[in-house]
Amino acid sequence: MQSIQGTDAMTSPTTNLPASKSVFIKWALLGSVGIINGYATILMYSRGEMAFALLTVILTALALYIFGSKKTYAHRYIYPGIAGMILFILFPLAYTIGLAFTNYSAKNQLSFERAQSVLMDRTYQSGDSYPFTLYKTEDGHRIAVKSGETLLATDSFNLASIASAEMELTPVDSVAGDKEKIKTIIQNRSNLNTLDLNMPSGEEIRMSGLRKFAAVVPLYTLQEDGESLLNNETGETLRPNLDKGFYQPVDENGQFVGSTVSPGFVVGIGTHNFERVWKDDGIKEPFISIFFWTLLFSAISVALTVIIGLVLASVVQWEELKGRAVYRVLLILPYAVPAFISILIFKGLFNQSFGEVNMVLEGLFGISPAWFSDPFLAKLMIIIVNTWLGFPYMMILCMGLLKAIPEDLYEASAIDGANFIDNFRKITMPLMIKPLTPLLIASFAFNFNNFVLIQLLTQGGPNMIGTSEPAGYTDLLVNYTYRIAFEGAGGQDFGLASAVATLIFLLVGALALLNLRVTKVAQD
Numbered sequence: 289m290q291s292i293q294g295t296d297a298m299t300s301p302t303t304n305l306p307a308s309k310s311v312f313i314k315w316a317l318l319g320s321v322g323i324i325n326g327y328a329t330i331l332m333y334s335r336g337e338m339a340f341a342l343l344t345v346i347l348t349a350l351a352l353y354i355f356g357s358k359k360t361y362a363h364r365y366i367y368p369g370i371a372g373m374i375l376f377i378l379f380p381l382a383y384t385i386g387l388a389f390t391n392y393s394a395k396n397q398l399s400f401e402r403a404q405s406v407l408m409d410r411t412y413q414s415g416d417s418y419p420f421t422l423y424k425t426e427d428g429h430r431i432a433v434k435s436g437e438t439l440l441a442t443d444s445f446n447l448a449s450i451a452s453a454e455m456e457l458t459p460v461d462s463v464a465g466d467k468e469k470i471k472t473i474i475q476n477r478s479n480l481n482t483l484d485l486n487m488p489s490g491e492e493i494r495m496s497g498l499r500k501f502a503a504v505v506p507l508y509t510l511q512e513d514g515e516s517l518l519n520n521e522t523g524e525t526l527r528p529n530l531d532k533g534f535y536q537p538v539d540e541n542g543q544f545v546g547s548t549v550s551p552g553f554v555v556g557i558g559t560h561n562f563e564r565v566w567k568d569d570g571i572k573e574p575f576i577s578i579f580f581w582t583l584l585f586s587a588i589s590v591a592l593t594v595i596i597g598l599v600l601a602s603v604v605q606w607e608e609l610k611g612r613a614v615y616r617v618l619l620i621l622p623y624a625v626p627a628f629i630s631i632l633i634f635k636g637l638f639n640q641s642f643g644e645v646n647m648v649l650e651g652l653f654g655i656s657p658a659w660f661s662d663p664f665l666a667k668l669m670i671i672i673v674n675t676w677l678g679f680p681y682m683m684i685l686c687m688g689l690l691k692a693i694p695e696d697l698y699e700a701s702a703i704d705g706a707n708f709i710d711n712f713r714k715i716t717m718p719l720m721i722k723p724l725t726p727l728l729i730a731s732f733a734f735n736f737n738n739f740v741l742i743q744l745l746t747q748g749g750p751n752m753i754g755t756s757e758p759a760g761y762t763d764l765l766v767n768y769t770y771r772i773a774f775e776g777a778g779g780q781d782f783g784l785a786s787a788v789a790t791l792i793f794l795l796v797g798a799l800a801l802l803n804l805r806v807t808k809v810a811q812d
Contacts, residue, residue: 318356336399343379347371387786388561394780396533396552403553407508412521413496415503423465432463447476454484473498530555561787570756582764586735592675597682623680631744634673661750663761670762689720729803737766765792
């Protein structure tokens, strides 16, 4: 008994050592991850990226909890999926919805502190300007400034290391050296721009042009309240307008007057962007029109591709058809070609001036349709192209589903005297509809957001007239959102685009729930 206990006592340190090492390595790795991500979070927060800092904290805390606790051992296998869902689905959704309640745009994309700093860095010329000449001497370079009839010059300096220096100007009779060409001044302009020269009168001047120095002072002075700015040139007082997100002059009563001063800063504006969608006729009317066109385009695309795909799938599986394998390969080829190449080819085929489609139509019927300028023809062209791109996928699906139907059912129906239509209505369609329904919903959702087709083929055109934001007759909702965000006449309005994207999310979500409800009822 003693020998056994002695053996256990001798072996226990050895067996526990690997476990201790693994625990140490685990906590060392978790600690390193926590420290690195904590430092990254502090950097994000210091730069005003509150949303990304919060996301990093959530993902890091979740990882440390799951991988550090024995109770959550099983969850570590699903953590990558959870992190991916948070990072690529929930966070972009929450961030987009958050932007919808702000004035974030090309004119308002800075924080208040950053916008104030940009304004504080602005300067203006407060006095006379003086022509100057840059001389190259034996000891380096010298700057000569002409003040009336007096010639003032600096001591010799190294042009490459003169940045942010301060030098005295003294009267001289002449400067010995060669005048530098304008090319040298341009090459060293960044250094010369930071050079301060002190006149004998005490005035400080800076470079204000390629051939001039002038007294340059800050345009704005920050007041004691830490927000107001005094315009040193005009004497106006500017205060931040939190409703518009700009600095704006105020009168004696503190009321905002005059024009706003760029750059602007991001502020919360509540539901203003959503109200614009419903109250501004220039946005509401194209939004409603584009919404119904998006629904119609998606529904027609799904219907045509399914019908054509099912017919062709039935044909290529017809046993009496010779060369079925060749036909099957040829019909699948459009699906093998990258979509953007096919779209660009069709754009050339439908060209109104020299496209092959119009050449054929003009030769046969004497007509030359305006595919890209007529709204109806443009929509028809898009549906034709999208049907061509989509039918091979549906044909492949239908071929697989048709193969899965037992031949005994058709043989039994033939004995009962059923024809092709009866077989399709009572056997083929009922057995195909259940497995095909989720795929049809997915196809509808894909076409609902088919950004690439519209952008490459028509870019949304022809454009609607009288809209507040750019909109076209062939725009889908996703393209309309893109144009608001990047092509707006008043600048890139990301806040309004986020509001429209939020509405699209709600509409698509409602349609998805409706489709699921209809599917469930059909299956029951």
